[in-house]
Amino acid sequence: MGATGAVGQTYVQMLEGHPYIELCELSASDRSRGKAYSDAVEGRWYASAEIPEYVRDMQVLGEEPEFKSRLVFSTSKGERVGEIESNMREKDYFLVCNTGSHRMDPDIPVYLPGVNDSHLRAIPAQKGRYGGFIVTKPNCTTAGAAVICKCLDHEFGLEAVHLVTLQGLSGAGMPGESAMEMVDGLKTHIDGEREKMIMELPKILGEYNGTEFVPHPVSVGVMCNRVPVLHGHTECMFAKLKKTPGRETLMQALSESLGIERHPGLYMSPEKPIIVRDRPLNPRFDREEGRGMTVVVGKIYQDDVWGYCLNFISHNLGLGAAGGSILTAEILNEGGYLE
Secondary structure, X not given: OOOOOHHHHHHHHHOOOOOOOOOOOEEOOHHHOOOEHHHHOOOOOOOOOOOOHHHOOOEEEOOOOOOOOOEEEEOOOOOOHHHHHHHHHHOOOEEEEXXXXXXXXXXXXXXXXXXXXXXXXXXXXXXXXXXXXXEEOOOHHHHHHHHHHHHHHHHHOEEEEEEEEEEOHHHHOOOOOOHHHHOOOOEOOOOOHHHHHHHHHHHHHOEEOOOOEEOOOOEEEEEEEEOOOOOXXXXXXXXXXXXXXXXXXXXXXXXXXXXXXXXXXXXXXXXXXXXEOOOOOOHHHHOOHHHHOOEEEEEEEEEOOOEXXXXXXXXXXXXXXXXXXXXXXXXXXXXXXXX
């Protein structure tokens, strides 16, 4: 769902050649209904590579599709997205959603592979209540931050975190930001981004007690900015920890991705969830680590005010969107949730 947008196009590319997930059906807004996919994205195909051959002639369904497939990736936009997703859950579909419509629902996990795998235990109750289920992905800016926060909290205890984001242009979707605004400029406010991160991080870092999600008590502060970089969200993090490790100890914990569960052998699973460069970051190169599924940490400093500060980059279309959702589907399949 939402196959013609920036994230939808990334799904199309990433699923080409997947060993066991076959992309069979596409849907988008009703203006694309009935068109071949290549016609639906004509003039709006943003990627550097050509449209994959396997999907060029696939007919696009409308915004309320009747799919034959049971596993659905949703990256649609619009006022009715949440309603449509809920209706599909009641029709026994299994949805992995990049949309924000259901992230704060009390029975739906905001899931990030390796960070809060225990939250998937909420799925059987959904299936029993509705027939299908919804698993949401965090906002693309939250994703990289959650990986770093999980590691720090697991090893040292996380009391408070403040984040300043430098977000890539593709995070705004298609058609994106105005060139008049972004050339020789940047955007110092992004509607809704700050609020999403403040709500999502405590839920992701919290616990599922078998009945409800109990948020982590971490205090979260955020400032969000859009910068003239195509892909990749760079973030500056200031962290207050319960323990006070030395710089080398903190670097080692991040380098070893301590506290992050691994899923070796899965197609989209990165070999290293976190890589520490300990140097200034370069979005053009660092965002591509692990096929866009690895969070790359730059310089790390001990800070007299917060305790520690560091910067990191994650790929907003990889880990933060399509890549993270495809890995989620692989984990759901491995765990028997798609049966």
